[in-house]
Amino acid sequence: MFYGGIDVAKYRHEVCLLDDAGNVVLQMHIDNNQKGMNKFLQALERLDIEPDSVKFCLEATGHYWLPIYCHLSELGFQLHVINPIQSDALRNLYVRKAKTDQKDALLLADLLRLGRTPTTKLPSETVLKLQTLSRLRFEFVRQVGGLKNRVLGILDRIFPEYPGCFSDVFIRTSRELLKSYPEPEELATVDLSELAAFLKEHSRGRLGEERAKKIQSLAKGTFGITLALDAFALQLRLLLEQIEFIEEQVKVIEEAINEVMEELRPDRDTPYRHVIETIPGIGPVLAAAIIGEIGDVSRFPNARALVAYAGLDASVRVSGLFEGTRNRMSKRGSPMLRNSLWLSAVLARRFNQELKEYYELKCSQGKHSSVATGAVARRLVHLIYALWKENRPYDPNYQWSPPRK
Secondary structure: OEEEEEEOOOOEEEEEEEOOOOOEEEEEEEEOOHHHHHHHHHHHHHOOOOHHHEEEEEEOOOOOHHHHHHHHHHOOOEEEEEOHHHHHHHHHHOOOOOOOHHHHHHHHHHHHHOOOOOOOOOOOHHHHHHHHHHHHHHHHHHHHHHHHHHHHHHHHHHOOOHHHHOOOOOOHHHHHHHHHOOOHHHHHHOOHHHHHHHHHHHOOOOOOHHHHHHHHHHHHOOOOOOOOHHHHHHHHHHHHHHHHHHHHHHHHHHHHHHHHHHOOOOOOOOOOOOHHHHOOOOOHHHHHHHHHHHOOHHHOOOHHHHHHHHOOOEOOOEEOOEEOOOOOEOOOOOHHHHHHHHHHHHHHHHHOHHHHHHHHHHHHOOOOHHHHHHHHHHHHHHHHHHHHHHOOOOOOOOOOOOOOO
16 A cells, blocks of 8 residues: 655645655655646556555645645545644654655655544535635625724714714615715705705605704714815725625625525425524524535534534643643634634524523623633534434424433
8 A cells, every 4th residue: 555645735736655664655746737647647657556556645725735636536546634733733743843845745644654644525516615605705794894994994084973973884874975975074065955855865764854964063063184085085985885896795695605505405395494594593694604614514523523623622731730721712623614603602692592591601600701602602513513413403492312222
């Protein structure tokens, strides 16, 4: 049997092949393209090595590992993928401190030869689509948050009183008002009846002359600066338009996510929700993100392993007689999964009676709100694991009973 290690990079991969005794049989680099793959396959052919007589191990470096993984899998090679954090920790097994692509490829091959790597399967196409779309949505939502902060920063300078005019600066009426009258001076000089009609039109009749008087009064006495006002006004209008553009794209992504979620339904003719969607606090969007990051829950031996994969487990510090008591969340797993579970926990502590009581219990014990929410997130993972593994919907009155012998 032969054992191969592949150090993955953007443009060029380093490959090392060992035999059963740990001797180097082949060491070469291959370009990250079809020509490089053909060069590698020709080298294996010269050594008379068949796909069923070699295993490969590679790091999940960014997204660069996917093409070579897919190509080698299609050719019948057995592959193992490990997290770069794992290989970085195991690198310390070697006495000499060295970090090169050749050394990394050798390390991966040696780990595989010693049986220290897990078997890995690529997620299904449906799961991969959910993962890709959910991550894109998460990135767009993050961008919108950043743009909104910039808008608030501009208002702090030119019209600091404006946020008090509406319950939320970014509701539809407020956005339209800022795009049409980005400078406080414009709001101060516009005809009151015209401003009232504008508010009434864009708020569907909920706002009118009273709100118009308040806005105009604040605009006339604003404490904002007047320096470079035209530049700030242009920036304000463009940022608001960009926010609206990205939010429209988020809606398109969510529609695509809903279509992909339909592929998970066993019977398209009957109403169906994934079992984790039945948990109060987990809606379709968060469910899609969680499913996309986990893939197949059966690949985790227990709920604790899933907690660790999400990075919600506590870091442990013990040495000799010392045992740390201020242990923080490890945050070593999937950041997208951790963020989705955290948002689900924030909702669950409000709408899920069981988890709400658990959150209040932690707070009554003197825990900080964030610490209590982290505890809710971990308990939520255990609940997700149990329901998904047993394929049963959430039931607040469910009573577990041990199986009969």
